[in-house]
């Protein structure tokens with residue numbers, strides 16, 4: 001995994017880290033004035049590329065985000081556009097570079113007033129960027145409300161004002177942007193909802209900060225992309241046979257039999273050499289009729305957990321998945337817990353999903369104490385809340401007290417804390433799935449379409465993860481790769497997708513992925 005730290009293009013910078021990169025660039029000899037000039041030019045170029053000449057209102061705030069706004073205003077004016085500039089702040093408090101561009105502006109400086117919106121076709125939002133500390137108030141809030149009410153198109157500089165670049169939280173009302181231009185690298189808030197939904201199209205502009213400044217920072221967050229893990233992807237090699245590609249054991253419950261079948265099929269499709277589905281004898285016939293490439297193993301009624309343990313004595317069974325359809329009603333909960341603990345006791349890579357997580361809702365510590373080997377947990381928000389009930393609004397997110405008061409602990413922080421506490425790689429699912437490792441690394445996924453929000457989709461994801469683990473991928477890599485491939489298959493199938501489609505369409509996605517990222 002060491003190479004991941006050198007993969008700079010997917011790195012996400014918190015606003016704090018961006019500030020450090022910015023300062024390091026200045027130390028390395030890039031004047032702050034040039035950075036601001038380049039930032040403003042990048043925004044002006046993006047505006048000129050997207051919109052035709054129209055009446056523009058640039059709303060400048062009291063900090064350097066406003067400074068970028070002064071640059072854009074002058075460039076658009078020079079390009080012959082009708083531009084008005086409104087400033088909210090005090091000239092004396094501007095940074096030297098922002099003050100320079102304030103005085104370089106050749107037009108009039110107006111005060112914030114919603115009346116300005118009346119003849120405006122496009123708003124450039126240069127109110128607040130990385131320096132946002134609390135929800136917008138007074139005139140700035142009125143402007144935002146006025147833009148929302150009039151549905152005026154917005155181009156946001158760095159982030160739409162009111163969005164926290166580090167967490168994606170919206171502090172109060174935010175005017176949604178059609179286009180957001182950020183600098184150097186994306187911030188987590190561009191990928192995490194609700195921020196992601198407010199950014200519109202995102203452009204990342206190079207403003208002359210040299211990449212080596214990143215080497216000095218202990219960066220831990222990436223956007224998911226094959227470049228992070230493709231070198232470790234377990235492509236089948238001609239000299240191998242199926243026993244080299246692992247043997248996954250998936251536990252299947254008694255009543256909801258479809259879930260674990262989807263998991264087993266997902267594991268097969270992604271390349272596990274063999275998959276055994278271990279099921280209660282009562283449901284064996286249902287499973288056996290439905291499965292072909294997957295082997296179905298009977299567990300005796302009265303001693304399911306013991307039989308499961310015995311099955312795991314075979315060292316060829318190198319990975320385990322428990323959860324989909326495992327059961328929580330009445331005695332099923334106890335049985336599910338026993339099965340999970342038997343799996344974890346082997347210290348073999350284990351994927352825990354759905355009921356395997358909820359079964360420990362009354363005492364999550366039992367589960368966390370049992371995790372001593374490689375483990376991936378794949379909760380959705382509901383399951384996550386059952387296991388980590390204290391990671392909520394009051395969680396310390398290392399921010400100023402103002403932000404603490406107003407936003408729930410963000411998804412990235414919660415997932416990181418959960419991984420650290422449990423000792424497992426945690427995949428907190430959703431439109432902006434976060435994958436976190438107990439060592440602090442985290443990946444945000446951004447390729448999943450809404451079509452994936454359908455019953456059984458998560459069961460297939462668990463199968464993809466366990467299938468990659470079976471072939472020797474490390475848990476954090478396997479989770480990231482599986483989540484990305486799952487998203488790609490979702491895009492491939494598109495509207496009308498049902499979970500059964502996911503394993504079936506994986507081969508096409510794998511072929512395209514292999515063509516792009518792997519040469520033999």
Ligand SMILES: NC(=O)C1=CN([C@@H]2O[C@H](COP(=O)(O)OP(=O)(O)OC[C@H]3O[C@@H](n4cnc5c(N)ncnc54)[C@H](OP(=O)(O)O)[C@@H]3O)[C@@H](O)[C@H]2O)[C@@H](O)CC1
Nearest residue numbers: 022036039063064065128129130131132133134135136158
């Ligand atoms: N880093 C880089 O490489 C580069 C960065 N660049 C640009 O700089 C931007 C960051 O600039 P920045 O740090 O000056 O912060 P910014 O967002 O302009 O505002 C800070 C001011 O707002 C105030 N304030 C905050 N919240 C408030 C609220 N709700 N209501 C009222 N006031 C509020 C806050 O006051 P305070 O809370 O501190 O009292 C402070 O006065 C960045 O987003 C990018 O656009 C580019 O030029 C290129 C190079």
Ligand SMILES: [K+]
Nearest residue numbers: 125128159161
């Ligand atoms: K902004």
